[in-house]
Amino acid sequence: MLTVEGLSIELEGSGVDIADEVAFTIRGGEILGLVGESGSGKTTVATALLMFERHGAVLGGGRITIDGRDVFAMDAKTLRSIRGRLISYVPQDPSMSLNPALRIRTQLMEILVTHGFGTSNEEREARVAEMMDEVLLPSGRDFLRRYPHQLSGGQQQRVAVGMAFACRPAMIVLDEPTTGLDVTTQAHVLRTVKDLTRMYGVAALYVTHDLAVVANVADHIAVMYAGRIVEVGPTETLFRSASHPYTRRLLISVPDLSGKHTLRGTLGRAPGPGHRPQGCRFAPRCKLAISECRAEFPPDDGPDENHRVRCWRWREVVAEPADTEFASRLRTEDTDGEGAVITVADVRCSYGDNDVIHGINMSVDSGRCLALVGESGSGKTTLARCISGIHSGRIAGSIKLDGHELKRNSRERPKSDRQAIQYIFQSPYASLNPRKSIAQILSLPLKMFFELNRNERETRMIEALERVSLDGSLLSVYPDQLSGGERQRVAIARALLAEPRVLICDEVTSSLDVLVQASIVELLSKLVRDLGVAMIFVTHHLPLVRSLADTVAVMNRGELVEYGCVDEVLDNPQAEYTKNLLADTPTVDIVDVP
């Protein structure tokens, strides 16, 4: 059992808090999900449980006890003896956390040797084999002799999980262990973690930004905002009657696979260390905020002993009636090629000697969104790149825009074709030139495609920024002054300025936090209806498909395994692959979201 009381972590030297007043309890065999956006301090809190400070952070004060032992009071030697033995850690990215120079066996054995687990090498070898079985990996000599780079991402993460359970610890900290894994692999890893914690009565802290993931594995959930825990409660209670306004915001921004509610985003961003307001830190974004909220951080309160919330107005939040805007949105049923803007017929393409796409047929109508879904390596991005003319390999088959055949390479296409198809890239951090101001970035498509004078250009740029809910004054700033969500909006504005017929969005929300993701999806969905563009939305995240798309194309290994209307495909999938994908996708069952 783990107890944390009044934990605070500060930036070295300045005393600026990264996290403070953090308190929670985890009992053996239970998993606590610690949920928060990037910059909320969740990972700092997670490593603090092992008394591990990241460069530049120092532990300020508080109390951490594991099975009655006060971790805070331990000297360096005692700490070393409990790390990996009493409390262990599963890292976010195993490809970075496993030592590339050492064999798997060495890295597994050393933790047993260090902590004196087992009395002989044979005994330890046996434990390693047992660990491998528990995380469903081969335990043979050949496998253990491998180096980390010889394993897949999922296998690496299993090794890390096995390592964490090696010495049968009382407590385990998992730091977003499934980020970057495919849904299928993620589902396997989650199941393994859950089984092992139950089996050995381990208390586990599961850190994540993804509510849907913890909904399936955690017994309790703690929600963190700007360095503080604002609400804690049993998973079901929290989803049923969230009592903090921020938790409610989080819940409605989780894409819902079942399609019972529409996504709604939240503008603004969480304040970082050093910029946090007095009182409740969510107050500036909260519509229920009163003067009390701005003056003082609310005390620990809540409906019952297990469900705690730190909000002055939680009673009002609970009592707030269900939002009537959550009506099922309009979806049109026609998926025929008639009126299609983009038609893809029997497209095959390759990278070097490897065929990556084997004959794809699909089409997108104007004012409609087609979701292109698949796991990594399915060929979905390659197909999107073929359509936009930036794929460098061989392409066979036919790609038509408004009925006429498109050239393979965008450089050979006439200006009108290039203008008609606009691409929005995955990472807004990489797709905007850091040396150019927003005005310079946005004026490029205008100069390329239209004859306009300076003033006309400026008017259009301001209109475009406002269309994506950004302020016109941002024209003079540079990308590094913007948050990830704002940058992605700028990228969308740039695409819109070309007045395209087709908008290709390549995993545009995968590097963004849930609240921001929700607001971007909301924006895109509105743009499709308002402007009548045809959108191709490439994603690996099925719940987003339900919120945004009209038709869906599921791809696996370069083949189209299922293609049709979103509701039909998701509610009644025909292909085995789609069924598995749906089964492995974590879902939040929100009974009655207000």
Add this chain to the structure above:
Amino acid sequence: MHLARLILQRLALGIGTLFLVSVLIFLATQALPGNAARAILGNTATPEKVAVLSRQLGLDKPVARQYAIWVSHFVSGNLGRSFVGMDQPVSQVIGQPLYNSTVLVVLAALVSVPLSIGLGTYAALRRDGRLDRAVTTSTVALAALPEFVIGILVIIILSTEVLHLFPPIARPNPSVPVYRQLDELVLPVLTLTLAVFPYITRMMRAYTIEILESEYISMARLKGLPERIVIWRHAVPNAIVPAVQGTAMQLAWLAGGIVAVEYVFAYPGIGSALISAITERDIPTIQAITLILASVYVLLNLAADIITILVTPRLRTGLR
């Protein structure tokens, strides 16, 4: 199988590089002004004599053929004959200087490489400590000075103006083994060491810090491993590659950088030999020395590449 192919590939690349270098050297010496035969015979020679000597030296043959002859001789160990000093074989002209320089470079390497690797790693482990700060500032200062300036400062401080510990010029007696007259070599070795160690030290420090901040080192600490194992098992194997690469680069630099330092100390090494060969237009000697220096450069880098392949699992095993 994969490993053998990778190493053979590197070897082939190294040989290819050497070939290109030899072509460049040959063409560069061809471009030197003046006729070699005239250079040998002096300004008073008659045109007939020059023509006869040109034929003897093979200067009347096409350039490509001259190159082929030169290379084939070079490969078989025949470095040709010097234009000056009574038609001596080049191997004799450069034999002793080559030996002298090798002694100097090897001594400098033996001192500077372990010192700088140790110092760089230690500074990284005690990052922001007093020693680290001393190391970072002093290495910046030293790196900013050209090696001949360091040499002159060393002479001023240890030999002439301040202290009188060692002789200001290094002219070991060729008939006595070098290891019995080491005091002659102290200053040149010190100068070369001071010129080389800032680079390796700073590089080792930077790479070690990067390794220590990597997630796998954090992970090793979070597993509760003793610091000794964290450093020696987890950090050091990953630091071998930068250490080897940096060392090879600096040793290769030493092979060329020695020229100026030898000049400062009037040391009878390959640098001095090269300078006198240039003033005397002794083309075969210039070619031989530059090609030897280039080969050292290529071989050191080749060795570093092969060691890198051998100690990096990802390169050694290929993918899966």
